[in-house]
Amino acid sequence: MLTDTRYQRRKRLALLAILGAAIAWIAFDALLGGSAEWARVISRLPLLLTGSGPAWSIQGGFAFNVLMGMLSMAIATLLGLLMGIALLARNAWLRRGAFMIMNFLRNSPWIVLLFAMLYLLPHRVELFGTTLSFSPFFKAVVGLSLPTAANFAEIIRGAVGSVHSGQWESARSLGYGTAQIYRQVILPQALRRMIPGWMNLYALLMIATALATVTGVQEVVTLLRTTLAMESETALVYFYLTVLLMFFLYCYPIALLARRLENRTKGDAI
Template sequence: MNAHVKIFLVGVLGVTLVLVALFVAVYGADSGAILRDVAGRTPLLLSGSADFSAFEGGFAANIVISLWAMALAAVAGTALGVGMISQSAVIRGPSVLVMNLLRNSPWLVVLYAMLYLLPFEVRIFGRFIEISPMIKATIGLALPVTANIAEVFRGGVESVPTGQWESARALGYRRLQILRRVVVPQAIPIMTPNLMTTYAMLFIGSSLVVVTGTHDVLSVARTVIASDGDHVATAVYLYILYLFFLFCFPIAILTRWLEQRVRVRK
């Protein structure tokens, strides 16, 4: 853990210094005034409201969207992963195809496609349910990540020694039972770091939801720039860069630590 703590401290301190240096290099003597202006916009950028009264926009929206998208993708990805290791070629072939298609499609294109593919509202039991941009963004982000999770699932299952399968078969378990009760529980420690990497990637990708018209941190940033003037643009984007870094870097370090622990135990 010590080496990881060191990298963490070096990373956080170093990146803070680099970003501050960039900020001062761009703004020179105006740095103080600009910094005060942008700092005053903190509640708006973080929560989408001017005084932290609600958490429906800004960086909070990115976190909410990424969590929902991860949950959706985890369910769909596990199903796709089970399909990919199926013994029947009729299920395996299409599953592998879908996984490859989803994995190779650009997130931005999927997001745009979801924007137009999903209806404006759906009718369930006579009641109209509106599909908000946020829901579309969540589904659009979840689709490509489904492929990644399916790959992680397959990799994890394949890392469990085949002897486990054979002994469970000898005890009379059926295939899905073996997966659920024997193989997957052993694969979870191996899958966890990869899932965390996938989540970090998803969170980084959540910056793209700005194109769907959600009030995420980038669309709030655009509003701030439009009202405060173009000269704050660099400062605002530096700030957002720092926000994303502070959220993703601890996840990355934790992932590396877990990865090492799993490897040692093996």
């Protein structure tokens, strides 16, 4: 029986070995038969990343995914916070209403929500004399932020619920009011537990930005599919692997960091 640290070290080495072998294989393949395909991928890489051939300006591509992810996350954080507060409200009707909205959004597929937003939101609105036009990009951001907000509200509820009831009792016995208990006692503890969930949610959202292709946004999957229409069938696998790798390289470190934070907060006295 190996000790735990030695086992983990060997496992990590094995993982690195597999990754190393994969990189070596790609390099080997690029030098020999596959070089033509890899050359094509590289020539298209600026387009896939920024949406413009020479990569001078950002007109789409993976950069759009990142941008959509960040904007949606900002909106979702705000909406989720409001929904989370409503979920914890003392007013039963408010609580029930928020709960229903949250469940509806959590139980609907992202892609269907995106489609629904595409048709539900008007193309432009007249507001105080100025015309605001809603681009597909904006609609995608709204469509992605709704389910994310619902998930964030659930994370908030879970984190607040996980603070031991003894904390409520002791704070109340010390004469704190409800708002004070939330602000001074519960939230500081709950916040620590929310952060890993929030980060995981961001990774999840980032992955879901690929779905924006159905709204016609020039993000990486849309560009990939239009590019592939012009490429030979043998290059196809290489292009797919490249884009999969983009998402993986962006999301995996976030997931890893979230897990590390989670393990750290696990030790907290509950």
